[in-house]
Amino acid sequence: MTAADDTAALRAGLTDQIRDMLVSPIWQAAFQHVPRHLFAPRFAIHDPDTNSFTHHDTADIDPARRAAALAAAYTDDTLITQFDAGVPVSSSTEPSLMAAMLEALDAQPGHRVLEIGAGTGYNAALVCHALGEQHVSTIDVDGRCVDAARTTLAAAGYRPTLVCGDGAAGLADRAPFDRIIATCGVDRVPTAWIDQLAEYGAILVNVSKGIVLLHHTGPGTVCGRFHSSAGFMPLRSADYTARWSNQHVLEVTSGTADHVHTTPAPPALEFTTAAFLTSLVADRSQLVFVDSDRGTVASYRWAHPATRSWVRVDLAGSDATVHQSGPRQLWTELAPHLDTWQHTGHPGIDRYGLTVQRDGTHTLWLDEPERTVHVLPAGGVPE
Numbered sequence: 311m312t313a314a315d316d317t318a319a320l321r322a323g324l325t326d327q328i329r330d331m332l333v334s335p336i337w338q339a340a341f342q343h344v345p346r347h348l349f350a351p352r353f354a355i356h357d358p359d360t361n362s363f364t365h366h367d368t369a370d371i372d373p374a375r376r377a378a379a380l381a382a383a384y385t386d387d388t389l390i391t392q393f394d395a396g397v398p399v400s401s402s403t404e405p406s407l408m409a410a411m412l413e414a415l416d417a418q419p420g421h422r423v424l425e426i427g428a429g430t431g432y433n434a435a436l437v438c439h440a441l442g443e444q445h446v447s448t449i450d451v452d453g454r455c456v457d458a459a460r461t462t463l464a465a466a467g468y469r470p471t472l473v474c475g476d477g478a479a480g481l482a483d484r485a486p487f488d489r490i491i492a493t494c495g496v497d498r499v500p501t502a503w504i505d506q507l508a509e510y511g512a513i514l515v516n517v518s519k520g521i522v523l524l525h526h527t528g529p530g531t532v533c534g535r536f537h538s539s540a541g542f543m544p545l546r547s548a549d550y551t552a553r554w555s556n557q558h559v560l561e562v563t564s565g566t567a568d569h570v571h572t573t574p575a576p577p578a579l580e581f582t583t584a585a586f587l588t589s590l591v592a593d594r595s596q597l598v599f600v601d602s603d604r605g606t607v608a609s610y611r612w613a614h615p616a617t618r619s620w621v622r623v624d625l626a627g628s629d630a631t632v633h634q635s636g637p638r639q640l641w642t643e644l645a646p647h648l649d650t651w652q653h654t655g656h657p658g659i660d661r662y663g664l665t666v667q668r669d670g671t672h673t674l675w676l677d678e679p680e681r682t683v684h685v686l687p688a689g690g691v692p693e
């Protein structure tokens with residue numbers, strides 16, 4: 311069997327592995343055709359249990375290690391391709407999530423697509439395969455990524471418009487776009503994306519901890535539902551600050567608080583919903599659950615690095631002791647949203663939606679756009 315045959319079998323295996331997410335023949339064909347290992351020749355896979363990275367090189371001179379690297383490139387894992395001071399800053403996203411997003415994007419032949427976050431170029435190659443390279447534009451802020459992606463895309467036979475720049479500004483020269491897909495996360499949807507969206511276009515983006523699909527509902531307004539949870543690498547714009555590690559959140563929230571009060575224990579939220587709500591209330595905040603020996607949550611830790619505000623909620627039976635510090639009383643801000651969540655049948659992320667106006671107003675709603683639950687405070691830099 312030749313090397314090409316080997317990777318064809320690996321691609322078929324990956325496509326089969328993510329088949330629950332891959333419904334449309336055009337995306338099945340794209341995943342079967344585009345060689346992922348070309349886009350991530352060297353990469354690391356993170357093991358969350360040990361918080362360690364396993365590094366792979368698909369050109370390793372040792373045949374066994376090379377074969378292991380090729381096999382790893384076709385697993386349903388995020389392949390981390392760039393680090394900055396030990397922090398991952400670029401990667402090829404987990405294929406099942408890519409597939410779910412491409413399906414949700416509902417891009418049709420003839421649609422003009424803008425991708426924010428070219429990264430390795432693999433997602434752009436899939437879109438080129440499905441829709442034709444002349445319809446695809448992609449942008450990344452990192453010049454090293456852009457150079458590598460340009461070479462690999464060409465080697466794989468694709469020449470989309472590939473630009474090095476801040477994707478928060480979109481790509482005015484190629485606008486309007488029928489679809490904008492961001493493969494990095496934002497706190498607020500940049501106004502440029504709304505301005506560059508075609509009349510019946512859609513934006514698919516990770517806001518806070520959820521993926522939301524936004525359609526035009528009027529001039530300068532986009533609106534839509536969240537459909538799944540996700541935490542992409544953040545869009546790095548002028549105001550970008552690095553995230554704290556969980557360990558740092560634990561250290562900071564272990565200090566002496568400005569205010570302490572006792573309250574009935576909050577409703578038990580699973581982590582994804584809790585992280586979704588806390589990130590919407592205070593953008594770029596970070597939530598950590600601390601488990602007891604019995605495996606139940608003993609303490610919620612939540613920090614907002616931008617204001618150095620933090621909360622520690624220690625649970626003891628039906629009561630909780632809330633320790634708050636810093637200029638923002640984070641738990642006091644969150645409490646009404648926990649009440650709403652409890653009194654509306656414990657909604658999952660997919661019952662929430664977002665309306666964004668070009669003046670930067672972001673309104674979170676539940677079930678229908680008229681049912682506002684929260685107007686997000688100004689944050690990020692939307693313009």
Ligand SMILES: C[S@@+](CC[C@H](N)C(=O)[O-])C[C@H]1O[C@@H](n2cnc3c(N)ncnc32)[C@H](O)[C@@H]1O
Pocket residue numbers: 399400401402403426427428429430431432433434449450451452455475476477478493494542543544545546547
């Ligand atoms: C998860 S990776 C993208 C994966 C990529 N779509 C692929 O298929 O390999 C996120 C990318 O967003 C890029 N990024 C971060 N901030 C950006 C910005 N302001 N404008 C454009 N790209 C940005 C990062 O450099 C990184 O390459």
